[in-house]
Amino acid sequence: MAPSPTGPLHIGTARTSLYNFLFARHVGGTYVLRVEDTDVARGTDAFERDIIDNLHWLGITWDEGPQVAGGEDIGPYAPYRQSQRMELYAREADRLLASGAAYRCYCTTDELEAVRHEQERNHEAPRYNGRCLRLSAADLATFLAEGRRPALRFKVPPEHIRFDDLIRGEVEFDNALLGDFVIVRGDGMPLYHFVVVIDDEAMGITHVVRGEDHLSNTPKHIALIRALGYREPRFGHIPLILNPDRSKMSKRKSQTAITAYREQGYLPEAMVNFLAFLGWSPGTEEEIFSLAELAERFEIGEVHKAGAVFDKDRLDYLNGVYIRSLNYTDLAARLRPFLPQALSDEQLVRLVPLLHERLVRLSDATELAAFLTETDAQVGALYEGDLLLPKGRSGAETAEALATAGEALAAAEWNGDGLEAAGRAAADAHGWKPGDFFRPIRVAVTGRLVSPPLFGSMELLGKEHTLARIGAAQARLGG
């Protein structure tokens, strides 16, 4: 797996990493992580940290590669950051230059762009015209005098390239249609197509599993592999994850950063399960799988060919399933970052049973538990008086009901069961349906129409605040 630290860990990169991981684990192979940081202009350490951190969060581990950002690399072919492997690339570039498989190109960006525009106007393929392949001595002298720094281009042999893709089967391309592409920039920085091929050979990579967007780049890589005399790995191109409009999933149209999902309270277990099934299925009707179970079942050849739309509703559903499967202790620990510091650990432990069946995301707990740490005044400010009223009941009637409720609850034993018994008896005595009778209490106590179970909530809030809030609501209705 070879991510580029030009942004936070992307959903698509995460899934490609997952498939690589599952494939490697399933066949007992070695999973290698290599950081493709040759684009110094765009890459940053912060992004590398985000990628490594979130991969770990998902439970994806690698046998070789950087373990933590800035730390020691592990593996026999270290370093695993391309920015630290420049001598190797320079050596291979020289080799290509010496053999005549590559040549220096003095064209400027402007000149190249002009040619491209021209080609576009003539409805031709936008590819390099080969000008610097036969440069006159005079032109060369001029360019050198101008101080131009030449880029290095690979002279693409005009041959048919075919390979047997792990997922798509036989694929064939005609490299005669390709322009000679740049492998080393004028400033000496080697480019992606060149370095992947070198590192794959140097690191003993046997299987390259990557996104479908690289399918048509593969013939370039194979041509380079042949020119350099390397062994050809097997390639597997997995389908893309799509926006709802079926274009390649992008930041512009979808939320693509894994961190963002993590921050919203998605569980890594749910994310992994969801991602694995975007483009693969075990062929049965089972759908809940742990990472270990996935590794056991996953077959690279079963991966689909068609792209899959990212379905947030399905992720939400799975996340709920996983949250509900957590035991209370575990859930409490995971909920902690989403709840205010003011909420004590003891309160948290008692709150968890009230929430565990009501959460789609861990962050949903923030709103559900807010009434516990808000002041009485803050809660009172959350609602209009009308919100207290059950359907068809007046303010005066509701104030009366609240008064009855307040008295009954004040006399009750202050725990969920005691409060519920008192509340129900009071509702019955008052002649109101429980739903109607409890509504103003819920709004008074939590400030909201939706809350965790009422009696457990009151128990947690405590007698003093509960009765004060009921009294305040009653007063507001003029009771």
Added chain:
RNA sequence: GCCCCCAUCGUCUAGAGGCCUAGGACGCCACCCUUUCAAGGUGGAGAUCACCGGUUCGAAUCCGGUUGGGGGCACCA
């Protein structure tokens, strides 16, 4: 423009010639349960298997074409 890839309910998918009057899940709708919201239970709507032609006794499944969608064609990765 050229090259490549793809095509089953809205979405994720099962399906590898007869088991399919196409199965499951999410979402949606209804009902049940119910102190709100969820969760749970039951039921329902939803796919002429993109289209056309062929092979075959028989095709969602094999072949060809068409259409549609996607990706690539950078001194980005």
